[in-house]
Amino acid sequence: MFALVFLMVIGTSIWVYFDAKSLGIEKGQPTKNDMGAGGWCACCLLLWIVAFPLYLVTRNKRQSVSDIATRKCPYCAEMIRAEATVCRYCHKDLLPAASARRAI
Numbered sequence: 001m002f003a004l005v006f007l008m009v010i011g012t013s014i015w016v017y018f019d020a021k022s023l024g025i026e027k028g029q030p031t032k033n034d035m036g037a038g039g040w041c042a043c044c045l046l047l048w049i050v051a052f053p054l055y056l057v058t059r060n061k062r063q064s065v066s067d068i069a070t071r072k073c074p075y076c077a078e079m080i081r082a083e084a085t086v087c088r089y090c091h092k093d094l095l096p097a098a099s100a101r102r103a104i
């Protein structure tokens with residue numbers, strides 16, 4: 001039984017390492033639970049029951065963030081949602097991305 005748990009922890013930690021690498025999770029990024037691939041792997045090895053679910057949550061958050069279509073605000077050059085009609089940084093009115101493309 002212990003060997004099975006041990007193998008599962010080792011296996012998932014290795015998966016976490018390569019998954020974090022492939023997603024480009026690195027130290028110093030502005031996300032809340034911020035560790036590099038090696039950091040996540042080490043945390044999973046030491047404190048699997050906490051670190052592994054935490055990694056999955058962080059991973060899903062990252063994926064949902066990168067799924068959202070964004071564009072650059074023409075006034076302040078900040079990245080905003082593609083369907084935004086008002087810039088959340090400079091509060092200027094914008095054309096939605098689809099109608100802006102139609103106007104050209």
Ligand SMILES: [Zn+2]
Nearest residue numbers: 073076087090
């Ligand atoms: Zn703006």
